Amino acid sequence: MNKPKVFLLPDLGEGLTEAELVSWLVAVGDEIRVDQPIAEVETAKSMVEVPSPYAGTVAVLHGEPGQTLDVGKPLISVTPVGAAPGAALPASAGRAVDSPDTVVDSPAAVAAEVYREEEKAGSGNVLIGYGTPGGHGVARRSRAPRRGAVQVPAAEKAADDLVLMRTRVPGKLGAVISPLVRRMARDHGVDLGELQGSGASGLIMRRDVEAAIKPSVVERPEAPAGTEAPAPAGGTDARTGLGIAGRTPVRGVRKAVAANMARSRSEIPEATVWVDVDATALLEMRAALKRSDPHNTPGLLAFIARFVTAGLKKYPELNTRIVTTEDAAGGASKEIVAFDGVNLGFAAQTDRGLMVPSVRNADKLSARELDAEIRRLTAVVREGKATPAELGSGTFTLNNYGVFGVDGSAAIINHPEVGILGVGRIIDKPWVVHGELAVRKVTELTLTFDHRVCDGGTAGGFLRYVADAIENPGSVLADL
CATH class of the missing domain: 4.10.320.10 (E3-binding domain)
Known part of the structure; x- marks a missing residue:
C-alpha cells in the first residue's frame, strides 16, 4: 500500500528559518500534479508560491492561513496516484508500535523516507535554496528491526537529521x-x-x-519588580492610561527590517556627510531628451544611479564589505572584501514595508538599461514576488527619499553594506550663478558611510563626484 508522501517546508533561501502561510492554493481531496503551486507563503524577504514535488491526492494540509511554519516541518501530505483510500494520512498523523514484532511508521519515519526517495529520484523542481538532487544523493538502507526493539526514537532521530539536512x-x-x-x-x-x-x-x-x-x-x-506587563488588546495601557486600539505583530518583512537596522546601528561606526547640489542642468538635459524621445527617456533616478556606479569605480572603498575570518591559530580577525562590480540597491516603498532590491552588475548598464531594471524590480517587489537573491545581493544602496517630500536624512546603512546615498526632493532655491543670484533646481545629497572602510576624504570625494556629475551631466556622461 502506497504511503502518503509528506512534503516539508523547504528552505526558501538566505538561510530563512520560517515562513508565514498566507493561503492554500489547493484543498484536501484535490488532485495535484508535480510542480503545481500548492501554497503561498511570505518570508522575511518575499512572497513565494511553493510547488509540490509530488503528484496525487491532497491528504492533509499542515497549517492554517496566518500561521508561521518552521522550515523542515510538514507542509502538505499527498497520497500518490493509485494508492488505496486507506493510505490517506489523517490530520493527527502518527502510528505507534503495536507489538515487539511490528514497527509501524511514525510521521517522522514517513518524512525521513520521503527525503530518501527525493535523494534517489528528485522531482526536478528547484526553488531558491531548495531542490532535489536528481540522482546525486546516496540511498540509505534500512536494516530490519530486531525483535523486541522499540523503533520510534530512531524514527524521531531520522526526522531530526532530515530537518538538519533541509x-x-x-x-x-x-x-x-x-x-x-x-x-x-x-x-x-x-x-x-x-x-x-x-x-x-x-x-x-x-x-x-x-x-x-x-x-x-x-x-x-x-x-525586576514593577516591570510593566503587556496589556491585552482592547485593554488599557498601564503606563499612559490610554485604551489600546490594536496590536500588530512584528513579523515578516517588518521583522527582518527591524533586525537588520538594529544590527547596523549596533555594529557600524557610521558617519554622515551632505552637500546641496544644483540639479538644473540635469533636469534640462532630461527634458530635452524627453522632447526628442518621449517614450524612452530614463528617469532622474536612473541618471543618478549611473553617476553613483561611476563614482564607486573611482572610490571603490565604498563598494566593499567587512567580514570576520579565522586565522591559523584559531583567532578571529576582520578584513575588507572588495567586489569586482557593483550591485546597486535602491529603496522601494511597498505595502509590505521598505524593500531594497538590487540591480546586478549595475556598473555595466547604461542609464536607459538602469531605468528599465529599476522599473522592473520596483514592480516585482510591490507585487511581493522578489526573490531573496534580488533582495539580498546589493553592495551599495541609493535611497530617493525626496519622493516623500523631505530634503535630507541620516539614513541607516543596509547591513552588511558600508554606504548609502540619499537624494532629497528637488525644489526651487536661490543660488549664485556666475556671481549673480538666480532661482535654481536644488537637491541635497546625503552619504552615510562605515568609517571602518574609509575616512572623510574618500567619502567626501565620492559625494563631490556624484554632485559634480549632477551639475554637469553632459560632460560626465560623455566620459562614461
Missing part, C-alpha cells in the same frame, strides 16, 4: 544547523557564516551560537 547554510555545506539554532542566531544578530561549528563535520551547535552571544544576552535576568 536547513543548510548557503555556501557552507558542512555548517548544517537546526531551525532553533538558526532562529537563536538571527534573534541575537549572530552571523552564522562567521561561526566555526564544534559538531561533527563542522556542524554548528546551539553552544556555538551561545558562545558568540554576550553573556548578558544569553543569561537574561528576570524582570
Whole structure:
C-alpha cells in the first residue's frame, strides 16, 4: 500500500528559518500534479508560491492561513496516484508500535523516507535554496528491526537529521544547523557564516551560537519588580492610561527590517556627510531628451544611479564589505572584501514595508538599461514576488527619499553594506550663478558611510563626484 508522501517546508533561501502561510492554493481531496503551486507563503524577504514535488491526492494540509511554519516541518501530505483510500494520512498523523514484532511508521519515519526517495529520484523542481538532487544523493538502507526493539526514537532521530539536512547554510555545506539554532542566531544578530561549528563535520551547535552571544544576552535576568506587563488588546495601557486600539505583530518583512537596522546601528561606526547640489542642468538635459524621445527617456533616478556606479569605480572603498575570518591559530580577525562590480540597491516603498532590491552588475548598464531594471524590480517587489537573491545581493544602496517630500536624512546603512546615498526632493532655491543670484533646481545629497572602510576624504570625494556629475551631466556622461 502506497504511503502518503509528506512534503516539508523547504528552505526558501538566505538561510530563512520560517515562513508565514498566507493561503492554500489547493484543498484536501484535490488532485495535484508535480510542480503545481500548492501554497503561498511570505518570508522575511518575499512572497513565494511553493510547488509540490509530488503528484496525487491532497491528504492533509499542515497549517492554517496566518500561521508561521518552521522550515523542515510538514507542509502538505499527498497520497500518490493509485494508492488505496486507506493510505490517506489523517490530520493527527502518527502510528505507534503495536507489538515487539511490528514497527509501524511514525510521521517522522514517513518524512525521513520521503527525503530518501527525493535523494534517489528528485522531482526536478528547484526553488531558491531548495531542490532535489536528481540522482546525486546516496540511498540509505534500512536494516530490519530486531525483535523486541522499540523503533520510534530512531524514527524521531531520522526526522531530526532530515530537518538538519533541509536547513543548510548557503555556501557552507558542512555548517548544517537546526531551525532553533538558526532562529537563536538571527534573534541575537549572530552571523552564522562567521561561526566555526564544534559538531561533527563542522556542524554548528546551539553552544556555538551561545558562545558568540554576550553573556548578558544569553543569561537574561528576570524582570525586576514593577516591570510593566503587556496589556491585552482592547485593554488599557498601564503606563499612559490610554485604551489600546490594536496590536500588530512584528513579523515578516517588518521583522527582518527591524533586525537588520538594529544590527547596523549596533555594529557600524557610521558617519554622515551632505552637500546641496544644483540639479538644473540635469533636469534640462532630461527634458530635452524627453522632447526628442518621449517614450524612452530614463528617469532622474536612473541618471543618478549611473553617476553613483561611476563614482564607486573611482572610490571603490565604498563598494566593499567587512567580514570576520579565522586565522591559523584559531583567532578571529576582520578584513575588507572588495567586489569586482557593483550591485546597486535602491529603496522601494511597498505595502509590505521598505524593500531594497538590487540591480546586478549595475556598473555595466547604461542609464536607459538602469531605468528599465529599476522599473522592473520596483514592480516585482510591490507585487511581493522578489526573490531573496534580488533582495539580498546589493553592495551599495541609493535611497530617493525626496519622493516623500523631505530634503535630507541620516539614513541607516543596509547591513552588511558600508554606504548609502540619499537624494532629497528637488525644489526651487536661490543660488549664485556666475556671481549673480538666480532661482535654481536644488537637491541635497546625503552619504552615510562605515568609517571602518574609509575616512572623510574618500567619502567626501565620492559625494563631490556624484554632485559634480549632477551639475554637469553632459560632460560626465560623455566620459562614461
